[in-house]
Amino acid sequence: MIEVRDIRKTFTVRSGLLRRTRTAVRAVDGVSFTVREGEFVGYLGSNGAGKSTTIKMLTGILTPTSGSVRVAGLDPSRRRTALARRIGVVFGQRTTLWWDLPLRDSLTLIRHLYRVDAGEHRRRLEELTGLLDLGPFLATPVRQLSLGQRMRGDLAAALLHDPPLLVLDEPTIGLDVVSKATVRGFLERLNAERGTTILLTTHDLGDIERLCRRVMIIDRGRLAYDGDLDRLRASVAADRMLVVDLVRPAPPVQLDGVGVERVDGPRQWLRVPRGMNAAAVVAALARRYEIADIALREPDIEEVVTRLYRRGGSPGPE
Numbered sequence: 598m599i600e601v602r603d604i605r606k607t608f609t610v611r612s613g614l615l616r617r618t619r620t621a622v623r624a625v626d627g628v629s630f631t632v633r634e635g636e637f638v639g640y641l642g643s644n645g646a647g648k649s650t651t652i653k654m655l656t657g658i659l660t661p662t663s664g665s666v667r668v669a670g671l672d673p674s675r676r677r678t679a680l681a682r683r684i685g686v687v688f689g690q691r692t693t694l695w696w697d698l699p700l701r702d703s704l705t706l707i708r709h710l711y712r713v714d715a716g717e718h719r720r721r722l723e724e725l726t727g728l729l730d731l732g733p734f735l736a737t738p739v740r741q742l743s744l745g746q747r748m749r750g751d752l753a754a755a756l757l758h759d760p761p762l763l764v765l766d767e768p769t770i771g772l773d774v775v776s777k778a779t780v781r782g783f784l785e786r787l788n789a790e791r792g793t794t795i796l797l798t799t800h801d802l803g804d805i806e807r808l809c810r811r812v813m814i815i816d817r818g819r820l821a822y823d824g825d826l827d828r829l830r831a832s833v834a835a836d837r838m839l840v841v842d843l844v845r846p847a848p849p850v851q852l853d854g855v856g857v858e859r860v861d862g863p864r865q866w867l868r869v870p871r872g873m874n875a876a877a878v879v880a881a882l883a884r885r886y887e888i889a890d891i892a893l894r895e896p897d898i899e900e901v902v903t904r905l906y907r908r909g910g911s912p913g914p915e
């Protein structure tokens with residue numbers, strides 16, 4: 598569905614008093630990846646890493662300085678109009694809806710833009726209205742919608758022509774917990790039930806954890822990781838955490854190789870280094886202490902990604 602081969606994008610930035618100094622900014626610096634039909638892929642990176650520039654090259658807004666891009670069989674920058682019929686794009690920070698029009702009218706205008714047949718539009722709008730719960734605000738002007746409602750409207754707008762590929766740039770930015778859950782639930786169903794291929798850029802690692810099996814991480818214009826989320830956890834060797842509830846409060850427990858991260862009354866957080874057998878740690882604990890409850894937590898993705906950025910490199914070949 599998406600085939601990217603060694604793409605680069607260099608911007609020339611002028612600076613200095615007379616703007617005579619030219620510096621080349623390599624926003625994307627040799628990135629290659631393939632996204633197959635039906636995949637749900639997360640695209641992560643810190644601010645300025647090159648995510649938006651990549652998305653813009655995939656959607657034809659920018660032409661790569663070098664390398665090749667194929668999306669749904671088309672070269673995006675040359676076939677932008679043809680491509681628009683095959684992909685849906687949502688930018689969380691911008692809306693494609695008409696500010697002063699009721700949501701329903703905005704969606705009707707989009708039907709004309711994509712030349713969707715009236716019957717097909719009615720059927721699709723009904724379906725999306727149900728899935729995204731648009732009913733209560735279809736008649737409301739877009740400018741009066743809450744951020745969460747507007748995002749649901751934007752998702753409907755991007756999907757009215759039923760594209761096989763959806764590209765999302767920060768779709769949950771600024772949304773409250775409930776709206777986030779609605780958007781995530783919708784995307785999950787869209788991918789699972791309709792088979793829509795989804796590429797998602799986000800800073801919200803909760804989105805990734807809930808939705809994506811595969812994650813790509815871009816760092817200073819280069820892919821630092823492309824693969825399975827669980828393998829990423831293992832490869833950066835982030836420690837696991839054992840949360841132990843002792844029967845009564847006690848000083849930090851003493852076990853070889855295990856550090857006590859925190860103590861709160863009878864509860865203690867123990868850092869179990871990757872490679873150490875957690876079952877053996879639990880058994881050793883149980884021999885020496887009276888335990889009321891115990892839970893093993895995998896490192897959260899936040900910690901994993903922070904470690905990867907700090908290390909500034911790839912965790913190794915797949």
Ligand SMILES: Nc1ncnc2c1ncn2[C@@H]1O[C@H](COP(=O)(O)OP(=O)(O)OP(=O)(O)O)[C@@H](O)[C@H]1O
Pocket residue numbers: 608609610622623624625642643644645646647648649650651
């Ligand atoms: N039009 C432009 N002209 C000059 N430099 C640019 C332009 N667009 C992006 N850049 C630079 O390219 C780099 C990558 O920017 P990009 O917007 O792709 O990052 P990003 O990963 O999307 O970041 P964020 O998470 O902050 O949105 C940055 O250093 C940015 O300043």
